[in-house]
């Protein structure tokens with residue numbers, strides 16, 4: 001049972017003062033995790049940390065110095081000008097400060113509001129960005145308008161949160177701060193000397209500091225506040241993982257022996273021969289499965305290196321040995337694709353008589369589900385392909401022998417550990433297309449066996465990669481016009497789903513969203529353009545992908561949802577916008593979406609105007625090599641902590657607070673800490689052990705706590 005002290009953290013946000021249904025649904029959009037399906041709770045807000053800070057200059061003179069700065073001004077209203085435009089009015093409120101003019105501009109606001117705020121001769125306090133317009137300054141849609149006497153109520157600095165349309169940082173800050181007033185004090189779960197040595201504060205103080213930053217240093221990944229929280233999260237996940245692993249390796253597993261007849265038949269219809277490297281790994285997998293120890297193996301291999309085939313052979317072996325096998329993909333799209341591919345292969349051969357394959361995901365209709373579930377329970381179905389819906393409590397397997405987790409890095413840390421729940425002592429095979437250096441993988445996955453698939457199937461062509469400045473986007477457009485006339489297709493990836501709040505206008509850099517780019521391309525290419533992103537309903541997502549696959553659309557504007565696995569051989573161009581905002585490994589993954597057919601393929605990395613030399617150097621690595629392992633190493637070495645926005649918005653969704661590789665030293669420290677903790681106090685019974693249990697609950701590792709003796 002979760003300790004009472006954590007109750008407030010798990011209160012649904014609609015119970016928080018100031019959050020109504022509308023804000024609740026916006027927050028849900030913003031904070032929803034792929035990890036689990038539950039309401040957005042206070043904890044999600046508290047762990048939604050600022051990525052920047054705005055500082056405002058108070059009472060500056062109106063002079064060229066204030067151009068594009070955030071300012072707080074005391075002004076006198078001189079004249080309200082209303083300019084009719086279409087069926088609306090634009091309002092330009094002429095103001096002065098010591099006889100120097102500055103305007104306030106509204107594009108879209110009710111005239112009653114204007115009337116109530118701006119009476120001629122009145123003195124007002126205003127905050128916003130001072131922009132130059134023709135011969136004067138103006139502030140468009142000020143963040144604050146107050147009576148002049150209240151000028152001190154306008155904050156001189158304010159945190160900036162990663163946002164979604166409809167929620168401003170101001171509101172976010174306000175609701176989070178109102179939550180913070182109710183935070184409890186905790187018994188410390190960190191080692192005191194370690195904490196002192198790092199000059200970290202208590203958990204509670206850290207949280208309130210991070211949401212009320214005084215300078216931009218306070219919100220950086222290396223600020224002591226952020227480090228402490230990252231450490232808390234990493235400590236919890238390392239501890240949870242150690243408990244899971246201890247549980248897995250304690251038990252003996254199944255011994256799945258079979259003559260491999262089915263596997264051999266399958267290979268015959270496959271249409272290609274396994275590479276030597278694939279054969280080697282297959283041998284390792286088969287011998288793990290035959291042994292009575294539990295298999296816990298990770299195959300790391302670049303995109304397209306042929307991991308999936310191995311996974312399927314393992315499943316077939318499992319079935320031939322009298323067991324069931326489950327294949328878990330990170331998204332519905334991928335699960336469906338895997339399923340259809342498998343069906344198409346086995347249909348060609350008499351092995352289809354032995355294999356009964358089904359698809360089970362979150363969007364499986366209830367009536368179909370009702371039919372499938374008993375068949376899984378009776379063992380009639382022997383291969384289940386799905387998403388993490390597979391691990392819902394209602395799904396009961398008769399005799400599950402093998403679980404395959406594809407693209408495992410896409411799953412939340414929590415989900416990845418859920419497979420231990422069913423208690424069937426299954427063999428576990430993880431697959432990852434994100435090669436990570438050995439030191440890191442040992443820490444992330446512990447002492448599991450790792451097979452490296454380095455050799456690529458013969459006949460793969462190199463994808464030509466180019467870097468182009470966003471300024472030249474028109475050239476790119478005319479390039480793709482030709483591409484689609486030749487009956488080829490194009491992926492167009494952007495970092496964000498929707499446009500960022502205007503507060504980011506501060507930074508003089510534009511980060512493009514799929515929605516904006518979709519609109520823009522639609523003007524040029526009409527219905528040939530499709531859109532897909534993570535915030536769409538899954539049936540809409542599936543439809544968008546299907547339309548692209550059936551060539552109904554020729555250009556697919558997408559976020560990184562298409563990063564993994566999606567296989568559309570007719571797509572020959574991958575355009576990635578604001579490429580500097582992505583990690584190299586991620587770009588490499590995206591690039592792997594093209595070059596899957598016989599045609600020559602290209603990848604275009606569009607970089608923004610504000611990209612520094614370093615990011616260009618980074619992108620160059622991709623141009624030079626297509627070895628995923630090498631790219632991952634370079635990424636680790638080069639990736640600065642600078643592009644906060646990029647990492648939070650489009651990096652791996654692995655942790656809420658920790659950011660890898662930036663926090664990898666903390667990860668190593670947490671690993672060592674956990675080792676010591678469990679040596680001294682294996683059942684977490686000491687005072688620190690109890691505090692650590694609270695930490696596990698805080699990060700929702702409830703399942704792992706069950707693995708401890710009561």
Ligand code: ADP
Nearest residue numbers: 272273274275302303304305306307308309457
């Ligand atoms: P991964 O899962 O590692 O990204 P896949 O298993 O999906 O890679 O393989 C990518 C493509 O290469 C698939 O179309 C697959 O059928 C094909 N393939 C796999 N192994 C070989 C091989 N040894 N020879 C030729 N083609 C292969």
Ligand code: MG
Nearest residue numbers: 307308406565
């Ligand atoms: Mg795969």
